[in-house]
Amino acid sequence: MQDFNDTIFALSSGGLPAGVGVVRISGPEALDVTNVLVGSLPKPRQAALKTIRTRNGLVIDRGLVLTFPGPASFTGEDSAEIHVHGGKAVVAMLLEELAAFKGCRLAEHGEFSRRALENGKMDLVEVEGLADLIAAETEMQRRLAVEHTAGGLSKLYEDWTDRLTRARALIEAELDFADEDDVPGSVSDLVWADMVKLQSELSEHLAGADFGEIVRDGLKVVIAGAPNAGKSSLMNALARREVAIVTEIAGTTRDVLHIDLNIEGYAVKLYDTAGLRETEEVVEREGIRRALKTAAEADIILSLAEIGTPAQTDFPEFDGKVIRIGTKSDIHPIDDGEHYDLCMSSSTGAGLAELHQLLVSDLLTRSAAFSLALPSRLRHRTLLTDSLEALGRAVTSTSAGLDMRAEFLRQAAHSLGRITGRVDVEDLLDVIFSEFCIGK
Ligand SMILES: Nc1nc2c(ncn2[C@@H]2O[C@H](COP(=O)(O)OP(=O)(O)OP(=O)(O)O)[C@@H](O)[C@H]2O)c(=O)[nH]1
Numbered sequence: 001m002q003d004f005n006d007t008i009f010a011l012s013s014g015g016l017p018a019g020v021g022v023v024r025i026s027g028p029e030a031l032d033v034t035n036v037l038v039g040s041l042p043k044p045r046q047a048a049l050k051t052i053r054t055r056n057g058l059v060i061d062r063g064l065v066l067t068f069p070g071p072a073s074f075t076g077e078d079s080a081e082i083h084v085h086g087g088k089a090v091v092a093m094l095l096e097e098l099a100a101f102k103g104c105r106l107a108e109h110g111e112f113s114r115r116a117l118e119n120g121k122m123d124l125v126e127v128e129g130l131a132d133l134i135a136a137e138t139e140m141q142r143r144l145a146v147e148h149t150a151g152g153l154s155k156l157y158e159d160w161t162d163r164l165t166r167a168r169a170l171i172e173a174e175l176d177f178a179d180e181d182d183v184p185g186s187v188s189d190l191v192w193a194d195m196v197k198l199q200s201e202l203s204e205h206l207a208g209a210d211f212g213e214i215v216r217d218g219l220k221v222v223i224a225g226a227p228n229a230g231k232s233s234l235m236n237a238l239a240r241r242e243v244a245i246v247t248e249i250a251g252t253t254r255d256v257l258h259i260d261l262n263i264e265g266y267a268v269k270l271y272d273t274a275g276l277r278e279t280e281e282v283v284e285r286e287g288i289r290r291a292l293k294t295a296a297e298a299d300i301i302l303s304l305a306e307i308g309t310p311a312q313t314d315f316p317e318f319d320g321k322v323i324r325i326g327t328k329s330d331i332h333p334i335d336d337g338e339h340y341d342l343c344m345s346s347s348t349g350a351g352l353a354e355l356h357q358l359l360v361s362d363l364l365t366r367s368a369a370f371s372l373a374l375p376s377r378l379r380h381r382t383l384l385t386d387s388l389e390a391l392g393r394a395v396t397s398t399s400a401g402l403d404m405r406a407e408f409l410r411q412a413a414h415s416l417g418r419i420t421g422r423v424d425v426e427d428l429l430d431v432i433f434s435e436f437c438i439g440k
């Protein structure tokens with residue numbers, strides 16, 4: 001566990017050298033330490049140009065200094081920023097000087113955000129959104145992350161938690177008055193009607209988890225098919241570079257190769273795999289095992305076959321969408337569309353635009369039903385599923401006692417509370433913050 005009495009600091013801007021290097025300081029000593037380095041503090045939240053010196057009076061650099069007295073800061077603690085020129089030696093000297101102050105140390109991964117969480121500045125979903133925002137490479141990843149950091153999802157979960165808590169309170173009140181004859185039964189009816197409604201809202205939301213995970217992690221598209229179908233050639237054509245080895249020898253590809261594509265702002269992960277066939281050759285067999293494992297985890301399989309041969313449509317443990325692609329249309333007459341969804345040639349580029357379009361419309365179809373207030377992590381999915389199950393038990397256990405049903409409602413609220421981190425999440429924090437960079 002980290003020590004919150006420490007004052008932490010880190011270079012929060014990117015790799016050096018750079019135009020500017022922003023060093024962030026947070027904790028009880030942040031303002032004092034900054035004061036020593038820059039002579040006098042500027043007004044809170046106002047930038048001032050200062051000379052930054054070591055305690056021996058040596059000039060480190062000149063730069064902008066800002067202070068954010070707590071709790072009105074990112075972390076909720078007293079914080080400061082020193083903007084120096086982004087030279088390696090400049091930043092190194094400043095960090096070294098900071099480390100020499102008593103109670104000051106370099107921040108760990110995500111420690112600024114962790115303090116913000118501990119001080120109630122952000123909840124867990126917002127913190128995860130922030131990590132995603134920093135990692136976002138495509139427009140849709142950015143939009144999803146912004147939705148999460150801005151509290152869109154948290155608001156939804158908190159409203160639901162409140163509804164569950166209110167329902168429980170009403171039911172418990174009814175339990176307390178159960179002996180008295182004049183309590184109308186209709187309160188309970190209203191509560192359960194609302195819980196049934198909540199059940200369908202929750203399951204609708206949970207149905208968006210698949211798409212949320214696709215937006216965050218990328219649509220997994222796997223190229224599969226017989227040896228020499230032209231899989232690696234297609235991979236190279238889509239990557240516009242020679243990622244995979246292409247030869248006329250059947251069984252060239254063994255390892256699973258992967259590239260990232262950006263299609264209409266969506267992240268797409270494209271995998272090239274070993275050609276599927278019966279073989280005794282040890283290395284090729286392992287390649288095929290990996291190919292089938294990758295295919296099983298795909299969102300979409302591009303099943304390639306040289307025009308004139310059948311495209312495989314069934315893959316073990318895969319029930320997603322298969323697009324049948326006839327290859328080498330430059331040397332074969334194009335099929336009438338019965339055997340393939342699309343014919344193409346990596347040599348001439350024919351059909352590549354149609355393939356791109358097929359992927360675009362697949363993504364648009366998947367996205368059509370959803371706003372971007374989507375669950376996007378396995379953690380969300382698991383807890384939402386738990387919550388929905390408990391709610392289901394509360395709603396359907398009509399023969400159980402009201403106290404039992406109220407307990408199920410409490411469990412449903414508890415699982416939702418774990419998503420935003422309102423309750424009982426100490427065990428999750430190390431995992432969540434380990435994916436952050438230092439300085440955030
Ligand atoms: N004429 C023509 N030849 C192609 C085309 N695409 C691939 N080839 C040729 O087909 C052969 C096999 O291509 P690859 O891309 O290695 O096929 P693969 O499916 O990856 O093969 P394995 O990795 O061995 O399973 C090579 O000689 C390619 O040059 C195409 O569109 N037209």
Ligand SMILES: [K+]
Pocket residue numbers: 227228246247248249250251252253
């Ligand atoms: K080949």
Ligand SMILES: [Mg+2]
Pocket residue numbers: 231232233244245246252253273274275
């Ligand atoms: Mg290959």
